[in-house]
Amino acid sequence: MQSEVLTAASAVKTDSEEGTYSEIKETEREITETSHGEGSPDGDKENLVTREEVESSKRAYRLIKRAEDFVLSLGALIVLLIPMLIVALAIVIDSPGASPIFKQERVGKNGKTFKLWKFRSMIPNAESKLEELMDKNEMDGPVFKIKNDPRITGVGKFIRKTSIDELPQLVNILRGDMSIVGPRPPLPKEVEQYDDYARQRLLVRPGLTCYWQIQPSRNKVSFNDWMKLDAKYVREYSFKEDWKLIFKTFSVIFHKEGE
Numbered sequence: 001m002q003s004e005v006l007t008a009a010s011a012v013k014t015d016s017e018e019g020t021y022s023e024i025k026e027t028e029r030e031i032t033e034t035s036h037g038e039g040s041p042d043g044d045k046e047n048l049v050t051r052e053e054v055e056s057s058k059r060a061y062r063l064i065k066r067a068e069d070f071v072l073s074l075g076a077l078i079v080l081l082i083p084m085l086i087v088a089l090a091i092v093i094d095s096p097g098a099s100p101i102f103k104q105e106r107v108g109k110n111g112k113t114f115k116l117w118k119f120r121s122m123i124p125n126a127e128s129k130l131e132e133l134m135d136k137n138e139m140d141g142p143v144f145k146i147k148n149d150p151r152i153t154g155v156g157k158f159i160r161k162t163s164i165d166e167l168p169q170l171v172n173i174l175r176g177d178m179s180i181v182g183p184r185p186p187l188p189k190e191v192e193q194y195d196d197y198a199r200q201r202l203l204v205r206p207g208l209t210c211y212w213q214i215q216p217s218r219n220k221v222s223f224n225d226w227m228k229l230d231a232k233y234v235r236e237y238s239f240k241e242d243w244k245l246i247f248k249t250f251s252v253i254f255h256k257e258g259e
Contacts, residue, residue: 212226
């Protein structure tokens with residue numbers, strides 16, 4: 001059996017944080033208990049969730065969830081319009097030379113690509129410098145992430161730590177590209193390296209937050225364990241799970257645990 005999903009339990013200090021951590025540990029135990037079962041990287045890969053199974057189940061839930069996504073994202077955009085304009089101005093002042101909005105092709109439900117919106121947290125030519133940093137990648141699998149990325153700007157560090165950089169994705173949610181809750185949308189080059197187990201995460205609409213998003217030190221979560229978390233959501237998604245993840249996300253943002 002692979003190591004536990006989290007390795008940073010000692011970082012939890014406050015009562016509120018301890019509550020969040022205990023709930024996450026409960027999720028970990030559930031994943032550990034099932035990780036040798038159906039569809040796990042260590043178990044039987046023949047019993048994977050199929051597109052037909054997803055499309056034929058919970059139809060009422062999916063319709064209501066889409067309406068919920070539309071109303072909540074529209075409301076949030078109206079309420080946060082002025083703060084988001086201030087953030088955009090701060091980005092331009094701190095790092096001129098490019099738009100404060102960064103758009104990148106991502107893969108959504110059933111492999112459909114779309115342009116994901118984020119506040120730009122890196123220097124204008126960040127993409128061209130990626131190759132120079134590949135040997136410093138701290139993630140396994142097809143994903144690239146490093147904690148102290150030198151391409152991140154001063155304002156970028158703050159908006160990443162507080163997850164403010166993700167707010168423009170409310171537009172993606174409004175358009176129907178994404179949902180509030182769902183697996184994070186991957187890059188096309190990452191999907192090219194997916195096996196059938198990892199491709200399960202493409203069976204539902206990608207989201208602004210997910211199980212992986214709320215993990216303390218989430219960049220230390222292995223790629224296989226990340227895929228387990230997403231597979232768990234694909235199998236068990238419900239209004240109850242969605243709102244649990246939403247509330248946990250606010251806790252992560254409040255304690256500035258973003259990376």
